[in-house]
Each structure stands twice: as C-alpha cells, then as structure tokens.
Amino acid sequence: MSKIADIAAERRTLKLLPDPASPLPGDGLDRALVDSLIAAAGWAPFHRACVSGREGVCAPEPWRVHALDKPACLALMPHLDSFAKPPAKIANMLAAADALLLVTWLPEEAGEWTASDINMEHIAATGAMIQTLLLAATEQGIGSYWSSGGCFATREVLNWLGAGDDEVLLGAVFLWPDTPNDIEATPGKLRAQRTDPDRWARWVEVSPS
Numbered sequence: 432m433s434k435i436a437d438i439a440a441e442r443r444t445l446k447l448l449p450d451p452a453s454p455l456p457g458d459g460l461d462r463a464l465v466d467s468l469i470a471a472a473g474w475a476p477f478h479r480a481c482v483s484g485r486e487g488v489c490a491p492e493p494w495r496v497h498a499l500d501k502p503a504c505l506a507l508m509p510h511l512d513s514f515a516k517p518p519a520k521i522a523n524m525l526a527a528a529d530a531l532l533l534v535t536w537l538p539e540e541a542g543e544w545t546a547s548d549i550n551m552e553h554i555a556a557t558g559a560m561i562q563t564l565l566l567a568a569t570e571q572g573i574g575s576y577w578s579s580g581g582c583f584a585t586r587e588v589l590n591w592l593g594a595g596d597d598e599v600l601l602g603a604v605f606l607w608p609d610t611p612n613d614i615e616a617t618p619g620k621l622r623a624q625r626t627d628p629d630r631w632a633r634w635v636e637v638s639p640s
C-alpha cells in the first residue's frame with residue numbers, strides 16, 4: 432500500500448473522556464508542531480476565493496482556524512456552564528486535549544447562509560482542509576477527533592473565542608496525547624460500517640463510436 436493509503440487507514444476517530452475534575456497531565460502539543468499541521472492543511476484545494484473575512488485579515492482561503500493549546504483548553508473549562516447551549520461531553524474532552532482547533536468556513540453572504548454553489552465549494556474545500564489536518568496529525572502519531580462542535584458551533588461561543596460574525600464552524604478538531612489505559616476512549620460510531628469501494632465506486636464503460 433502507498434504511504435498515503437497507510438496514513439488514511441490509520442487515521443481514526445478517538446474520543447478521550449476523562450473526568451473533567453482530573454484533567455490529563457502534561458504540557459500539550461508544542462505550538463510550533465500544531466502550526467506545522469495547520470500549514471500542511473493549508474495545501475488543501477480551494478476553488479473560490481472568499482470575499483469576506485475577519486476585519487483586518489484578508490485571505491482568499493474559505494477556511495479560518497482558531498487554535499487553543501492545552502493551557503487554553505483547561506482555562507476554558509470553567510466558562511462552559513455560562514454558555515447557553517449545554518456543553519455535553521466537551522468538558523471531558525477539554526480535560527484530555529493536547530490542543531483544539533476550531534475550523535470555520537466563510538459563507539459568501541452575511542447572515543443565514545444559503546445552499547449556493549459557492550457555499551458548497553467553500554464547505555467542500557474546508558472539509559478537505561480538515562481531512563488534510565487529520566492526516567498530518569496521524570503522520571505525527573497524534574490521535575484526533577473531528578467533532579461537529581456542539582456548543583462551539585453556536586454564535587455565542589464562536590464570538591466569545593474571537594471568531595468573526597461571518598464564520599460558521601465546520602469542525603472542532605481535538606488532538607490527543609497518547610491514550611492512557613485508564614481513560615474512557617470511544618471510537619467513531621460508523622468506523623465498523625465502512626464498506627469496500629465496489630459498493631460506492633464504479634468504472635464507467637463508454638463504447639467507442
């Protein structure tokens with residue numbers, strides 16, 4: 432198998448859920464290493480230059496990343512209960528994370544976004560960016576979890592963390608330390624349901640004229 436196929440197969444969802452009262456020890460990931468994963472992800476393809484963006488930040492990529500290191504994850508925990516949407520298992524995961532990357536995309540219009548061709552391509556590009564991030568993490572031996580984000584997807588929490596009003600969360604990516612044996616660790620629920628490519632890919636036969 433090729434190297435990329437190995438890394439793609441090795442990537443898997445892992446959710447670490449320690450007791451929030453006993454956060455995992457350690458310093459978390461070095462910011463320079465996380466920056467290198469983000470830079471690798473920045474090579475994902477994108478087809479439409481976005482026209483909006485945070486004030487003062489003018490980049491054509493349709494995605495934005497808001498990175499929290501381990502100290503920031505831990506410092507966020509006491510604030511969770513003040514947010515309107517119940518944080519569910521977020522506190523457990525913040526207690527475990529070595530870093531958390533909130534990846535947003537920028538709809539072409541302000542306010543409620545519509546299912547336009549441009550928005551579809553912005554979401555697709557941002558999804559490719561997140562997958563590249565996960566593969567880069569896997570290559571470094573770093574476990575990961577792409578979450579829809581729960582309370583992080585709300586406007587209240589996004590704004591509280593400094594995201595622009597025009598950003599929509601596509602993924603909250605948790606990066607984990609090596610998994611301690613005594614910590615609850617959950618896999619992705621669809622992992623075992625994967626099928627072989629012959630169930631969803633086909634060769635198209637075109638008769639010569």
Ligand SMILES: Cc1cc2nc3c(=O)[nH]c(=O)nc-3n(C[C@H](O)[C@H](O)[C@H](O)COP(=O)(O)O)c2cc1C
Binds near residue numbers: 442443580601621
């Ligand atoms: C867009 C997207 C959003 C996801 N959101 C969640 C989520 O909110 N909660 C969750 O448990 N898993 C979430 N997942 C992880 C999937 O459940 C997981 O990828 C799937 O079960 C397959 O497992 P694997 O990643 O180990 O192959 C998400 C995955 C994607 C691509």
